[in-house]
Amino acid sequence: MITLTEENYIKAIYHLGKQGSNNVSTNAIAKEMETKASSVTDMVKKLSEKGYADYKKYQGVNLTGKGRQVAIGIVRKHRLWEVFLVEKLSFSWDEVHEVAEQLEHIKSEKLIRQLDAFLNFPTHDPHGDPIPDEMGEIKKVEKILLSEVAIGEQCICVGVNDSSSEFLKYLDNNNIALGTAFVILHKEPFDNSVSIKIESKEFIISNMIANNLFVKLS
Amino acid sequence: MITLTEENYIKAIYHLGKQGSNNVSTNAIAKEMETKASSVTDMVKKLSEKGYADYKKYQGVNLTGKGRQVAIGIVRKHRLWEVFLVEKLSFSWDEVHEVAEQLEHIKSEKLIRQLDAFLNFPTHDPHGDPIPDEMGEIKKVEKILLSEVAIGEQCICVGVNDSSSEFLKYLDNNNIALGTAFVILHKEPFDNSVSIKIESKEFIISNMIANNLFVKLS
DNA sequence: AATGATTTTTAGATTAATCTAAAAATATAT
DNA sequence: ATATATTTTTAGATTAATCTAAAAATCATT
Ligand SMILES: [Mn+2]
Ligand SMILES: [Mn+2]
Ligand SMILES: [Mn+2]
Ligand SMILES: [Mn+2]
Numbered sequence: 433m434i435t436l437t438e439e440n441y442i443k444a445i446y447h448l449g450k451q452g453s454n455n456v457s458t459n460a461i462a463k464e465m466e467t468k469a470s471s472v473t474d475m476v477k478k479l480s481e482k483g484y485a486d487y488k489k490y491q492g493v494n495l496t497g498k499g500r501q502v503a504i505g506i507v508r509k510h511r512l513w514e515v516f517l518v519e520k521l522s523f524s525w526d527e528v529h530e531v532a533e534q535l536e537h538i539k540s541e542k543l544i545r546q547l548d549a550f551l552n553f554p555t556h557d558p559h560g561d562p563i564p565d566e567m568g569e570i571k572k573v574e575k576i577l578l579s580e581v582a583i584g585e586q587c588i589c590v591g592v593n594d595s596s597s598e599f600l601k602y603l604d605n606n607n608i609a610l611g612t613a614f615v616i617l618h619k620e621p622f623d624n625s626v627s628i629k630i631e632s633k634e635f636i637i638s639n640m641i642a643n644n645l646f647v648k649l650s
Numbered sequence: 651m652i653t654l655t656e657e658n659y660i661k662a663i664y665h666l667g668k669q670g671s672n673n674v675s676t677n678a679i680a681k682e683m684e685t686k687a688s689s690v691t692d693m694v695k696k697l698s699e700k701g702y703a704d705y706k707k708y709q710g711v712n713l714t715g716k717g718r719q720v721a722i723g724i725v726r727k728h729r730l731w732e733v734f735l736v737e738k739l740s741f742s743w744d745e746v747h748e749v750a751e752q753l754e755h756i757k758s759e760k761l762i763r764q765l766d767a768f769l770n771f772p773t774h775d776p777h778g779d780p781i782p783d784e785m786g787e788i789k790k791v792e793k794i795l796l797s798e799v800a801i802g803e804q805c806i807c808v809g810v811n812d813s814s815s816e817f818l819k820y821l822d823n824n825n826i827a828l829g830t831a832f833v834i835l836h837k838e839p840f841d842n843s844v845s846i847k848i849e850s851k852e853f854i855i856s857n858m859i860a861n862n863l864f865v866k867l868s
Numbered sequence: 869a870a871t872g873a874t875t876t877t878t879a880g881a882t883t884a885a886t887c888t889a890a891a892a893a894t895a896t897a898t
Numbered sequence: 899a900t901a902t903a904t905t906t907t908t909a910g911a912t913t914a915a916t917c918t919a920a921a922a923a924t925c926a927t928t
Binding site: 517520521522523527530531534535538539540542543546547550 | 735738739740741745748749752753756757758760761764765768
């Protein structure tokens with residue numbers, strides 16, 4: 433039996449472990465989970481005892497196969513629910529995360545299998561993140577940051593790096609969504625801002641924005 | 651802030667309070683929640699302090715207006731989710747309860763409002779129980795037990811009294827569902843069994859079955 | 869390699885929810 | 899009305915998850 437809290441720690445370790453591929457530090461987990469390092473130490477010991485993680489004092493943690501499986505299951509549920517909320521219940525992409533954080537802990541194999549079918553086996557969530565399939569397989573999406581695209585290239589928005597409500601609302605206000613096509617007109621060396629064209633309209637976006645938009649070349 | 655456990659106690663008090671209209675006893679709650687009476691005593695004290703219940707030592711508990719509001723909100727969510735599972739995710743009526751027990755605790759006003767709309771504002775759940783509306787209003791359904799219908803009367807199944815998986819499966823096996831029309835042919839005084847006709851087919855059902863089927867005369 | 873800064877762990881408390889066993893109150897039956 | 903049975907409450911422990919403050923280990927810098 434696995435508790436909701438354990439699930440959240442496992443998910444945090446999973447997400448942090450994907451960035452840097454080395455061991456995940458106690459402090460990093462504490463920051464991610466908005467808790468204290470001492471609480472993290474206690475929990476990673478427990479996760480280790482239960483076989484979800486490998487942990488050695490002062491060396492950080494890593495998920496075991498079993499732990500990774502749990503993490504991917506939670507991510508799958510989270511993203512499927514996000515699709516449900518947007519596609520079926522008219523949520524906007526900046527409103528789904530909080531609710532999905534709760535729904536991802538509902539335990540029922542059948543529920544998630546049927547939800548998947550009901551949604552027509554979506555491959556990506558509303559933010560462009562891939563949805564693991566029933567076997568835990570994750571289709572690697574090849575995407576690059578908009579800030580890395582060369583001048584003159586055409587590309588299509590396929591995801592966001594930051595999915596905070598604030599950023600997503602900014603994108604809404606500027607008519608940028610998944611599927612939006614850009615042409616890179618100019619890159620300003622001074623502040624690294626980028627001039628882009630969307631449907632014949634020209635824009636200038638800051639480096640910060642360009643660093644949080646994933647695109648694929650087209 | 652209200653915890654999941656508090657919600658479950660409030661729901662139990664609500665359901666028990668509807669049967670006998672007097673105070674709900676500690677033991678009754680303990681039985682319903684599969685816990686010990688001493689745990690119940692602690693919790694009803696807490697609920698009382700938080701303003702969800704009125705409690706006097708040795709006298710049992712009652713929900714306050716605030717507590718009843720919470721209870722009805724949970725019942726609404728539970729039943730809406732049951733409709734969702736049956737109508738959209740092809741669950742059968744004997745499979746939904748366990749999952750709805752989890753889903754009823756998800757906190758999001760918008761979620762439940764949108765779910766309600768998505769399901770076309772259903773008035774009853776898959777077991778014939780009424781779904782409270784957004785204001786907490788519950789349409790009183792007039793229904794009687796099949797065992798109380800007089801010989802010769804025609805009636806339609808509108809609900810179940812026992813919604814255990816075993817009973818619901820029995821009904822499935824015997825082609826009895828919400829909407830099924832019966833005619834009462836005979837009531838056997840010896841064992842209180844009832845002879846009924848469903849679409850020209852004759853059946854004998856035990857008193858126990860007849861006591862767990864709600865019908866309305868037609 | 870020593871020192872100082874940072875990170876991590878330990879020790880000890882706290883809160884929520886539960887339990888067992890014993891005590892107190894209430895209900896029932898003669 | 900008294901004794902007996904049942905119900906309910908209290909007292910004290912336990913488990914999960916958290917925290918603060920102090921100790922220990924590791925890292926970084928000279
Ligand atoms: Mn999310
Ligand atoms: Mn997402
Ligand atoms: Mn139910
Ligand atoms: Mn129901």
